[in-house]
Amino acid sequence: MAVTTSSPPRARPQAAREHPSGDPRFTLIDRTLKRFSYQQDALIEVLHTAQEAFGFLSEDLLIYVARQLKLPLSWVYGVATFYHFFTLKPQGKHTCIVCMGTACYVKRAAEIVAVLQEAFHVEPGGTTADGLFSLSTARCLGSCGLAPVLVLDGEVLGRETPESTLERVRQLLAEHSDAASSQSGDAVHVTNGGIHEPI
Amino acid sequence: MNRSDLEAMAQRELQRQQAFRCRILCCASTPCLSSGGAAVYDAINAAIKEGELDAEVQAVSTGCMGPCSRGPVVTVQVKGEGEFIYEHVSPEVGRQLVAYHARSATTPAEEAPEPLRTRLLPGDMPFFAKQKKIVLSNSGLIDPERLEDYVARGGYGALAYALREMTPEEVCREIINSGLRGRGGAGYPTGLKWDMVRKARGDKKYVVANGDEGDPGAYMDRTLMESDPHRVLEGMAIAGYAVGADQGYIYVRGEYPVAAKRLERAIRTAERRGLLGSRILDSNFNFRIDVRIGAGAFVCGEETALMASIMGRRGQPTPRPPYPAQSGLWGKPTLINNVETFGSIAPIILNGAEWFASIGTAKSKGTKIFALAGKVATTGLIEVPMGITLREIVYDIGGGIPNGLAFKAAQTGGPSGGCIPAQHLDTPVDYESLKALGSIMGSGGLIIMDEHSCMVDVAKFFMEFCMDESCGKCVPCRVGTVQMYRLLQRITEGSATMQDLETLKELCVMVKETSLCGLGQSAPNPVLSTIQYFLDEYEAHIRERRCPAGVCTLDKIPVTEWVHA
Numbered sequence A: 001m002a003v004t005t006s007s008p009p010r011a012r013p014q015a016a017r018e019h020p021s022g023d024p025r026f027t028l029i030d031r032t033l034k035r036f037s038y039q040q041d042a043l044i045e046v047l048h049t050a051q052e053a054f055g056f057l058s059e060d061l062l063i064y065v066a067r068q069l070k071l072p073l074s075w076v077y078g079v080a081t082f083y084h085f086f087t088l089k090p091q092g093k094h095t096c097i098v099c100m101g102t103a104c105y106v107k108r109a110a111e112i113v114a115v116l117q118e119a120f121h122v123e124p125g126g127t128t129a130d131g132l133f134s135l136s137t138a139r140c141l142g143s144c145g146l147a148p149v150l151v152l153d154g155e156v157l158g159r160e161t162p163e164s165t166l167e168r169v170r171q172l173l174a175e176h177s178d179a180a181s182s183q184s185g186d187a188v189h190v191t192n193g194g195i196h197e198p199i
Numbered sequence B: 001m002n003r004s005d006l007e008a009m010a011q012r013e014l015q016r017q018q019a020f021r022c023r024i025l026c027c028a029s030t031p032c033l034s035s036g037g038a039a040v041y042d043a044i045n046a047a048i049k050e051g052e053l054d055a056e057v058q059a060v061s062t063g064c065m066g067p068c069s070r071g072p073v074v075t076v077q078v079k080g081e082g083e084f085i086y087e088h089v090s091p092e093v094g095r096q097l098v099a100y101h102a103r104s105a106t107t108p109a110e111e112a113p114e115p116l117r118t119r120l121l122p123g124d125m126p127f128f129a130k131q132k133k134i135v136l137s138n139s140g141l142i143d144p145e146r147l148e149d150y151v152a153r154g155g156y157g158a159l160a161y162a163l164r165e166m167t168p169e170e171v172c173r174e175i176i177n178s179g180l181r182g183r184g185g186a187g188y189p190t191g192l193k194w195d196m197v198r199k200a201r202g203d204k205k206y207v208v209a210n211g212d213e214g215d216p217g218a219y220m221d222r223t224l225m226e227s228d229p230h231r232v233l234e235g236m237a238i239a240g241y242a243v244g245a246d247q248g249y250i251y252v253r254g255e256y257p258v259a260a261k262r263l264e265r266a267i268r269t270a271e272r273r274g275l276l277g278s279r280i281l282d283s284n285f286n287f288r289i290d291v292r293i294g295a296g297a298f299v300c301g302e303e304t305a306l307m308a309s310i311m312g313r314r315g316q317p318t319p320r321p322p323y324p325a326q327s328g329l330w331g332k333p334t335l336i337n338n339v340e341t342f343g344s345i346a347p348i349i350l351n352g353a354e355w356f357a358s359i360g361t362a363k364s365k366g367t368k369i370f371a372l373a374g375k376v377a378t379t380g381l382i383e384v385p386m387g388i389t390l391r392e393i394v395y396d397i398g399g400g401i402p403n404g405l406a407f408k409a410a411q412t413g414g415p416s417g418g419c420i421p422a423q424h425l426d427t428p429v430d431y432e433s434l435k436a437l438g439s440i441m442g443s444g445g446l447i448i449m450d451e452h453s454c455m456v457d458v459a460k461f462f463m464e465f466c467m468d469e470s471c472g473k474c475v476p477c478r479v480g481t482v483q484m485y486r487l488l489q490r491i492t493e494g495s496a497t498m499q500d501l502e503t504l505k506e507l508c509v510m511v512k513e514t515s516l517c518g519l520g521q522s523a524p525n526p527v528l529s530t531i532q533y534f535l536d537e538y539e540a541h542i543r544e545r546r547c548p549a550g551v552c553t554l555d556k557i558p559v560t561e562w563v564h565a
Helices: A002-006 A011-017 A025-035 A040-054 A059-069 A073-082 A102-106 A109-120 A162-184 A186-196 B003-018 B030-034 B037-050 B091-102 B114-119 B147-152 B157-165 B168-178 B190-199 B220-227 B229-243 B257-272 B303-310 B339-351 B353-357 B390-397 B431-436 B455-469 B475-493 B498-514 B518-522 B525-533 B535-544 B559-564
Strands: A094-099 A133-138 A150-152 A155-157 B022-027 B057-062 B074-078 B082-086 B206-211 B247-252 B288-293 B334-338 B367-374 B380-385 B407-412 B418-421 B445-450
Touching: A025 A040, A025 A059, A040 A059, A040 A073, A040 B288, A059 A073, A094 A109, A094 A162, A102 A109, A102 B367, A102 B445, A102 B455, A109 A133, A109 A162, A150 A162, A155 B030, B003 B147, B003 B157, B022 B037, B022 B091, B030 B037, B037 B057, B037 B091, B057 B091, B074 B091, B082 B091, B091 B114, B147 B229, B147 B257, B157 B229, B157 B339, B168 B190, B168 B229, B168 B339, B168 B353, B190 B229, B190 B334, B206 B220, B206 B229, B206 B303, B206 B339, B220 B229, B220 B257, B220 B339, B220 B367, B229 B247, B229 B257, B229 B288, B229 B334, B229 B339, B247 B257, B247 B303, B257 B288, B303 B334, B334 B339, B339 B353, B367 B390, B380 B390, B390 B407, B407 B455, B418 B525, B455 B475, B455 B518, B455 B525, B455 B535, B475 B498, B475 B518, B475 B535, B498 B518, B498 B525, B498 B535, B525 B535
Parallel strands: A094 A133, B022 B057, B206 B247, B206 B334, B247 B288, B367 B445
Antiparallel strands: A094 A150, A150 A155, B022 B074, B074 B082, B367 B380, B407 B418, B407 B445
């Protein structure tokens, strides 16, 4: 008896299920799949895990999840596009989420978005061409006492003004262009300057 | 664990707490953390260590204390001296707090260091005095991550009492008698809903807590889940016992990762101690709770859409009937209540229905939590008895409008509610009175606007919200919100005619009456209520092409003027 239980007869089918790319992040998804015993109802939980692991939901990922849960790809795509939380496009290195809840709105959060939009040529929900900066808006971050609120790279900042935000984002991106210019010379610096300082 | 173990745990914890001469409670909810609350807590802990005061002074990281705009907030409880609440505490002030309060009995209050005196909030401040905390009674006083703290304040006592002394039918009766109504906004009597699910036939039933707080400007549920997660779990377990369910889901908004983490931790702790899971408190009652995390869709606050989302589908509502009480999750009878509703259950069981029914007005009992925000001096989270007037909330609790400006309107109920103008400031806050004014109680967002807010612009803001959040299933909502938004856009741009205003009104009525779910049915409310009370502003935009509040830039010209010129 002891011999049969100690041998791993189940290891093979599990290994066969592994993603052919060999990307270790797929094991994170597999863990969630297992936790919910491959129930189709767990689709949203699985997509949450997938997005956490990969940053965004690529087509490849959606196909993988659909196969594992034995759901039509259209169904998975339908769910992934229905919810704002899931993104099918890669995000920039730095992200800025501006709260557009009512309290922030009456304290002029829209102006912050407009200033960032103009300065970095990026629409809310989009990423700059160089992939450095993503701008998005949120419904309400629930910190209305500090309105207007924004989340810059995971840090919640309250009582912002368009000027202070612009300054913060400029500084954040400047660190990057400095690093880039010191590494690969002047040419990069010029192009980056062109993108970040359109005025 | 059984009932006597629970009492023993409470006693042990109380003794432990009473051993300290001074307890320093530091708010660690999101607003205070984003104003630097974590550094303050660390500094206070460091100061306690440096001064070797470990045996006398205890620092606790707690949930929300209320006045979020004054954060980081720190409360100091000193044995024999009372409670002191400090605002805008910096790490440096935190160190001074420890030094001063560790020996405050020997130093008179006048000799407190200067920063402490200016930051001390007066004990009789109307912000605190006018509130009545029932649901939030533990918030700001306990460490949300410690079960012992909750038990020491009578936690899980209501569940133990209900399991031992009451039948499920009696629990339902108690909730009906208390007059508790759904705190999600619509105000359906909670007890009747419970009784309906209890009577529904089915081998499997579910209890769902709706924590998908989508209204912009509302964060009552988040604060409750973050500051006192066990209170919600206890309410759900009592509900499970009353209706005969053995599985609960708590649906948390994806934007609230801290709340989800604390709930999951609380569930694990409670299961380990036998307060959830199987054979709860040595009875025959089993109840499991799982957390489900939302993925950012406002419509999932609607109960049928929420259930679709729990089942991993697109969060689109379905027509009712059948109501969830008959056919909900996986076709089984399901009880759905708001998180705040579940938060009211334990106090009702412990103190009795009569006690709860004695608070509030004839038809709206108990208290309501509001997230007070916008243009008021003190913004934050408040819990007030039903029937309090808006004037008391704005001028006494909120401290009035800053910068000497005049009050213009109070917005309740978020995108489903309306704006209440100054002439109705003395209206009591309850379900019926707010409805009569064309607004709704809503889940509890309360946003105050001053002269610098343009009401047409606010209406446009909410319509844009509804337009984006419409799930697209039914035509009136999907198409109607877009058309209404375009009309409002024309008004704020200056290219509208009076005919557009008429069309807008017609569309509002049509969308309100023909939409499938609550989102579409209530989407026109902000427009209708602003037209009702601020028609002059609409007319100023259209006829005079000027924005009285100076918010809109009216740089386009109506087509008709081109024709006539």
